[in-house]
Amino acid sequence: MIIFASRTGNVRSIVQKLGLPAKDLAEVEKMDEPYLLFTYTDGLGSVPPIVDQFMTANFDLCKGIIVSGNRNFGHAFFGRAGDLLAAQYGIPLIEKVEMRGTPANYEAITDYYYSIWKEASI
16 A cells, blocks of 8 residues: 655656555545555655654554655755655655656556565565
8 A cells, every 4th residue: 555645746646657556645544554655745855744643643554655856956855755754763765756757766666565565465
């Protein structure tokens, strides 16, 4: 499962292209199964408040973080929300995606997704 937060529509567009099971974070309160988090970066490298609240309650089942951003804000701020969440919770940062991403981003996300669920079924 991918739990995602999308402000501009970029993350939602990528999630739809991936074709993997997904839910909008705004529709989820408490997780009872493992998931990947896909979030955007707010402002100049901040974690969106809705994502921060969600992770406080659900970090224990998160198996990886994917983050979108825009390189126009500078290297230090690109996808920084993912860096912050990964460091805070000790969760792997899987991919930083710019805008609507590339086929290489989609492949990396899909490969990681299937590797996690393959391990869980062993």
